[in-house]
Amino acid sequence: MLSVRRKAVNAVMLGLTGICTLxxxxxxxxxxxxxxxxxxxxxxxxxxxxxxxxxxxxxxGMANALLGSAKLLLLATCIGVPIGFLGGVYxxxxxxxxxxxxxxxxxxxLNGVPSIVIxxxxxxxxxxxxxxxxxxxxxxxxxxxxxxxxxxxxxDFLRAVPVSLREGAMALGxxxxxxxxxxxxxxxxxxxxxxxxxxIARVAGETAPxxxxxxxxxxxxxxxxxxxxxxxxxxxxYAISPYADWKQxxxxxxxxxxxxVLMINVLARLILSKRGHVVR
Amino acid sequence: MAASSTTAFNARPSGRVSAFWRRLRSGDxxxxxxxxxxxxxxxxxxxxxVFELYRNSAVSREKFGWSFLxxxxxxxxxxxxxxxxxxxxxxVTSALALLIGIPLGVFAAIFLAELAPARIxxxxxxxxxxxxxxxxxxxxxxxxxxxxPMLTAAEPAIRAVLGWTPLFSGxxxxxxIFSAGVVLSVMIIPFIISISREVIMAVPPExxxxxLALGATRWETTWDVVIPFAKKxxxxxxxxxxxxxxxxxxAVTMVIGNDPAIHGSLLAPGYSIAAVIANEFTEATGDxxxxxxxxxxxxxxxxxxxxxxLARVLVLSTARKGAG
Numbered sequence: 001m002l003s004v005r006r007k008a009v010n011a012v013m014l015g016l017t018g019i020c021t022l023x024x025x026x027x028x029x030x031x032x033x034x035x036x037x038x039x040x041x042x043x044x045x046x047x048x049x050x051x052x053x054x055x056x057x058x059x060x061g062m063a064n065a066l067l068g069s070a071k072l073l074l075l076a077t078c079i080g081v082p083i084g085f086l087g088g089v090y091x092x093x094x095x096x097x098x099x100x101x102x103x104x105x106x107x108x109x110l111n112g113v114p115s116i117v118i119x120x121x122x123x124x125x126x127x128x129x130x131x132x133x134x135x136x137x138x139x140x141x142x143x144x145x146x147x148x149x150x151x152x153x154x155x156d157f158l159r160a161v162p163v164s165l166r167e168g169a170m171a172l173g174x175x176x177x178x179x180x181x182x183x184x185x186x187x188x189x190x191x192x193x194x195x196x197x198x199x200i201a202r203v204a205g206e207t208a209p210x211x212x213x214x215x216x217x218x219x220x221x222x223x224x225x226x227x228x229x230x231x232x233x234x235x236x237x238y239a240i241s242p243y244a245d246w247k248q249x250x251x252x253x254x255x256x257x258x259x260x261v262l263m264i265n266v267l268a269r270l271i272l273s274k275r276g277h278v279v280r
Numbered sequence: 281m282a283a284s285s286t287t288a289f290n291a292r293p294s295g296r297v298s299a300f301w302r303r304l305r306s307g308d309x310x311x312x313x314x315x316x317x318x319x320x321x322x323x324x325x326x327x328x329x330v331f332e333l334y335r336n337s338a339v340s341r342e343k344f345g346w347s348f349l350x351x352x353x354x355x356x357x358x359x360x361x362x363x364x365x366x367x368x369x370x371x372v373t374s375a376l377a378l379l380i381g382i383p384l385g386v387f388a389a390i391f392l393a394e395l396a397p398a399r400i401x402x403x404x405x406x407x408x409x410x411x412x413x414x415x416x417x418x419x420x421x422x423x424x425x426x427x428x429p430m431l432t433a434a435e436p437a438i439r440a441v442l443g444w445t446p447l448f449s450g451x452x453x454x455x456x457i458f459s460a461g462v463v464l465s466v467m468i469i470p471f472i473i474s475i476s477r478e479v480i481m482a483v484p485p486e487x488x489x490x491x492l493a494l495g496a497t498r499w500e501t502t503w504d505v506v507i508p509f510a511k512k513x514x515x516x517x518x519x520x521x522x523x524x525x526x527x528x529x530x531a532v533t534m535v536i537g538n539d540p541a542i543h544g545s546l547l548a549p550g551y552s553i554a555a556v557i558a559n560e561f562t563e564a565t566g567d568x569x570x571x572x573x574x575x576x577x578x579x580x581x582x583x584x585x586x587x588x589x590l591a592r593v594l595v596l597s598t599a600r601k602g603a604g
Contacts, residue, residue, distance in 0.1 A: 010497040017391035020384045024469050025404055028411040031422060038425075083318045090315035103319045105592065106326050112520075112588035113329070113581060114527020116554045120577040123561070124332040144325060151322060177307035198413075205415020208529035208554065212561045232417045236530060239421045247425070254421045258414060265413045269406070 032258075039255025047252055052218050052229075058245050062253055064220050068135070068228035069204065072214060075139025075224070076146055076203055081196055084150020091151065092158035093180050104152075111148035118145055119209035127213060133227040138214025142203045149202065153195030157188040190271055197268035201261045207232035231257050333578040340571035348575060354540040356560075361572035363579060365540045369457060369550035370580070373532060374525040376461025376546070377468055382518060384465070385472030386507075389514075392473065393480035394502050405474060412470035420534035423463040428454040428535060431462070438547075450545040455537035457550040463531045468521035475520065475595070479513030480506060512594050519591030523584045529554035553580045 046061040053060025087107075091100050122141035127133055161184050169179040185192070207230075214228050216237065221228035231253060238250035340348065340361060351362025388408075392401045431438070432454045442448040483506050491501040507514070537549020538559060553576050564570045
């Protein structure tokens with residue numbers, strides 16, 4: 001017979017696990033709700049079309065920061081995705097055992113390096129020799145962050161393709177390269193695209209590596225050689241400013257950034273689940 | 281492919297060269313070299329990263345030596361730089377985050393893996409993984425505008441319960457080591473939950489069936505059989521969370537109070553390594569100041585590399601596929 005005490009412990013502890021889950025999920029709903037109420041409601045069209053207003057004036061928007069973030073992400077994707085993807089192809093298709101282990105381990109370590117340290121890296125590499133902040137430096141910082149994530153996700157999705165597909169193609173006389181590019185990669189397409197989207201969503205919210213690379217700008221930033229505003233950095237600067245109007249705009253910007261990031265996340269997972277891949 | 285077979289039959293005198301060209305034509309070697317180069321890039325970047333941090337912190341390393349790590353003076357005007365207040369802030373906030381995050385995260389993982397029906401578990405895990413995707417600057421904004429006022433309002437209650445310890449004494453301005461720890465805990469919980477859940481779900485069902493058949497309650501089965509089985513993986517998730525919280529910048533800098541001093545109380549403001557780099561890097565004048573900040577980056581890098589390395593070993597040794 002179960003003692004009353006054991007039954008009680010069972011019920012209490014199981015109940016506690018449920019409460020902890022509720023707390024964790026509740027936090028997300030709280031964040032979404034709070035940002036929606038404070039940021040979503042005060043969002044205006046000006047936010048997307050106007051430059052920031054001069055200090056002391058009310059209004060203005062963050063159009064330059066939106067464009068700046070888009071440029072930074074474009075550059076980062078152009079650097080991070082090809083290198084990461086091909087590196088992933090190497091690990092999944094060509095790699096030997098010990099060298100692959102070293103690459104994989106280094107990738108995981110680089111992935112764990114704090115983003116602010118990556119910022120210092122880009123600063124010493126580009127800003128110091130050039131002696132000025134630039135979109136280029138910011139994009140490279142984000143690109144470096146994307147490489148390890150891209151390597152690991154593309155390796156995982158390529159590995160999930162059944163070996164029988166490769167064998168079939170090779171039995172028909174295709175070379176290894178032909179097999180990889182016409183059979184394996186198309187089969188893993190949904191996963192690869194998901195990986196890239198999640199990767200972009202992750203660096204889109206990065207603030208720390210941009211502070212002393214892209215720096216910030218209250219005006220448009222033409223080309224790649226000038227400092228540029230970016231949405232996450234703008235949120236930080238506005239949130240810690242002493243002006244009520246700026247703080248309000250930080251809420252709106254936070255709302256926009258969060259919606260963007262969450263939308264990419266949801267979309268990416270939808271693409272994956274549609275294709276019936278349960279691989280993660 | 282037809283081209284490569286014709287060249288094969290055009291026997292040329294220089295056999296080795298033609299064999300090389302043939303292999304290149306078929307593309308395998310080109311693809312091998314290109315993808316290998318990309319894989320090598322990651323090693324090159326990591327090596328370059330270490331080299332740049334080391335080289336650019338030379339001024340500070342030469343001037344202060346090892347005392348940099350143990351000195352608590354941070355005075356840019358006098359050119360005196362010591363990392364201790366920042367190391368203290370980083371370690372204490374992360375420890376606080378783990379103290380709050382581990383029980384919450386592991387318990388939630390138990391619920392999701394052991395109790396909840398698959399559909400509910402998957403839906404909730406999806407929401408929790410979204411929580412992990414929220415950018416850190418958003419946590420910072422919520423930290424200063426929501427959490428800090430909430431903690432200020434709850435100050436009497438906190439003091440009533442914990443005020444007898446020296447850790448919760450002294451004045452409280454809202455921004456503090458404690459606030460930073462709370463924000464960090466919210467940020468790391470999703471990592472602990474999603475990895476721990478996977479590790480717990482990987483425990484073979486026979487383990488549970490055996491314990492249940494012997495008359496153990498559900499909780500006893502989970503706590504005495506399943507959790508010990510998944511222990512290493514859960515430890516791995518905790519180390520990963522720790523590495524993440526050590527390097528967390530934006531959320532911390534917005535709520536920690538940015539005061540480069542060591543106060544004993546958790547309610548006092550502090551500073552973390554990442555936060556001081558974020559705040560002072562652009563205004564650092566002179567090579568020594570910049571060098572000291574880059575050396576702080578090197579310290580942070582070393583700290584997270586060690587923790588991450590441990591985490592990977594632990595996670596790999598339980599689940600063969602590393603989570604991350």
